[in-house]
Amino acid sequence: MRTLGAFFRALLNINTIWGLLILSAFAVCMLQHYLPTTTTFQPGVLHEGDNQLIIGIKGPNGEVQTWTYGLTIQSGAPVIAEDDRATDQDRPWLIDARRSGNGYLLTWDADTYGKYTVTANGAVVRKGSLVTLQSLTDAAFDWAKVGFDLALGLVASMVLFLGLLKVGEKAGIVQLVARLVDPLIRFLFPEIPKDHPAAGAIVMNVTSTVLGLGNAATPFGLKAMQHLQSLNPNREVATNAQVMLLAINTAGFALIPTTLLAVRKSEGCSNPFEVIGTCMVAGATATIVAIVLAKLLGRLPIFSAQAALHEDDNMAVADGPVQEEAR
Amino acid sequence: MSAAYAFKMVVEQISLLTIPLLFFLIIGYAMCRRVKVYEAFTEGGKEGFDIFLKILPYIVAILVAIGMFRASGALDFITESLAPYTLKIGMPADVLPVALMRPLSGSGSLGLVADVIHNAPDSFSAKVASTMFGATDTTFYIIALYFGSVGIRKTRHAVIAGLMADLAGVLAAVWVCQLVFR
Numbered sequence: 001m002r003t004l005g006a007f008f009r010a011l012l013n014i015n016t017i018w019g020l021l022i023l024s025a026f027a028v029c030m031l032q033h034y035l036p037t038t039t040t041f042q043p044g045v046l047h048e049g050d051n052q053l054i055i056g057i058k059g060p061n062g063e064v065q066t067w068t069y070g071l072t073i074q075s076g077a078p079v080i081a082e083d084d085r086a087t088d089q090d091r092p093w094l095i096d097a098r099r100s101g102n103g104y105l106l107t108w109d110a111d112t113y114g115k116y117t118v119t120a121n122g123a124v125v126r127k128g129s130l131v132t133l134q135s136l137t138d139a140a141f142d143w144a145k146v147g148f149d150l151a152l153g154l155v156a157s158m159v160l161f162l163g164l165l166k167v168g169e170k171a172g173i174v175q176l177v178a179r180l181v182d183p184l185i186r187f188l189f190p191e192i193p194k195d196h197p198a199a200g201a202i203v204m205n206v207t208s209t210v211l212g213l214g215n216a217a218t219p220f221g222l223k224a225m226q227h228l229q230s231l232n233p234n235r236e237v238a239t240n241a242q243v244m245l246l247a248i249n250t251a252g253f254a255l256i257p258t259t260l261l262a263v264r265k266s267e268g269c270s271n272p273f274e275v276i277g278t279c280m281v282a283g284a285t286a287t288i289v290a291i292v293l294a295k296l297l298g299r300l301p302i303f304s305a306q307a308a309l310h311e312d313d314n315m316a317v318a319d320g321p322v323q324e325e326a327r
Numbered sequence: 328m329s330a331a332y333a334f335k336m337v338v339e340q341i342s343l344l345t346i347p348l349l350f351f352l353i354i355g356y357a358m359c360r361r362v363k364v365y366e367a368f369t370e371g372g373k374e375g376f377d378i379f380l381k382i383l384p385y386i387v388a389i390l391v392a393i394g395m396f397r398a399s400g401a402l403d404f405i406t407e408s409l410a411p412y413t414l415k416i417g418m419p420a421d422v423l424p425v426a427l428m429r430p431l432s433g434s435g436s437l438g439l440v441a442d443v444i445h446n447a448p449d450s451f452s453a454k455v456a457s458t459m460f461g462a463t464d465t466t467f468y469i470i471a472l473y474f475g476s477v478g479i480r481k482t483r484h485a486v487i488a489g490l491m492a493d494l495a496g497v498l499a500a501v502w503v504c505q506l507v508f509r
Contacts, residue, residue, distance in 0.1 A: 147390040155376055155378070164368065228477075236479060238479050249469050251492045252469075256338045257460070277331060285496060293488040309481070
């Protein structure tokens with residue numbers, strides 16, 4: 001029982017998930033880098049004689065490039081032209097074509113990566129993605145840049161709303177809001193002392209989320225997190241209140257999914273707004289589940305703060321929690 | 328004018344008013360209480376940049392891992408192996424990638440939703456995909472951001488609670504769409 005608990009805790013650990021994401025990305029990438037791409041042609045797509053084959057690839061720079069090949073079928077057996085097999089030309093090359101059932105199976109490969117489309121005699125046969133090791137390298141650098149931009153983009157709204165919140169705290173309005181919603185806070189966050197500014201920040205965070213004001217919701221949420229951290233005895237271990245705040249935010253209930261509606265409108269839905277009701281029902285379900293789980297799972301021994309605190313005990317970590325307890 | 332459209336107009340008006348009203352009420356009330364508003368604002372705003380330095384490593388770490396995972400095409404393999412089971416609960420095959428991507432990447436899942444809608448704007452799939460996207464938020468990004476900003480490394484039950492909420496949102500989306508649109 002204890003080993004099972006330890007296993008689950010290790011599996012749901014952010015370190016494990018993070019590591020597995022990278023390891024599986026590498027493994028899947030290696031496979032696709034060294035294995036050729038296979039395209040299946042259903043019966044009737046290719047006919048006896050000359051067939052025109054087009055491979056189009058939308059490369060990393062967003063441009064679509066297309067190449068044309070000829071595929072001759074002589075009494076049921078496909079033949080690839082010697083030119084099309086050449087790997088030293090700057091284009092995808094065909095490796096093998098053979099009969100499979102009543103259809104045909106083509107293997108080919110390319111040096112570049114991106115979304116590809118295979119077209120035979122004017123009809124799209126298959127859409128898919130080509131992956132090489134280069135795509136992994138590019139993704140790592142690209143997304144590090146995206147992360148930097150996202151964090152930088154937060155700074156302006158952080159300054160704006162943290163400033164506003166400070167004015168509100170000095171005037172006592174945040175504490176006033178906290179007192180108004182006290183019963184609800186008592187239920188969801190029993191650890192927060194009466195009239196603590198954390199409650200005010202939480203209310204503003206949740207209100208902005210519900211109204212779809214993401215720019216305001218994040219600063220308020222991070223401020224609330226900071227207030228909760230000041231009530232936290234172990235600075236590296238999340239408290240029940242912090243997990244609850246996080247659960248409410250990951251569920252992210254909004255009355256109007258603004259970005260989604262914009263996409264639906266631009267993609268040509270005849271009634272973009274018809275999903276507002278279904279979004280609300282599904283969103284409310286997710287939020288209720290998040291709140292209930294945040295409440296209940298925190299009581300399980302494998303998720304207790306004590307267990308998390310001693311997680312590092314069997315790992316070689318120099319600055320473990322031991323010194324902290326001695327203090 | 329449909330009820331959904333009317334509701335949207337009302338909520339949009341409220342959202343439009345919130346921020347300006349917040350400024351007006353807080354600054355107005357503070358001035359009545361003789362708070363030095365300009366000084367208080369700059370004092371609070373100072374913390375804004377500290378947060379950037381605190382969250383940067385967390386955000387970059389989570390986005391790089393998810394970005395590499397997306398680029399590898401591993402999601403396609405998971406989609407293919409899960410598809411037979413999700414069909415049984417009435418989830419259209421083309422919305423499964425949206426469900427899997429939703430907790431990992433906001434922009435990624437929005438792109439997938441746009442693809443589904445683009446292929447057939449008024450199909451059942453498009454409605455389910457939209458509802459899935461609107462039901463929850465990007466779990467891993469939020470965990471990195473919120474816990475990263477205060478330096479919490481032991482997340483306890485936050486990951487499982489967040490992922491289970493996503494799963495509940497996905498299942499509820501399929502169920503409610505079947506009820507309403509079929």
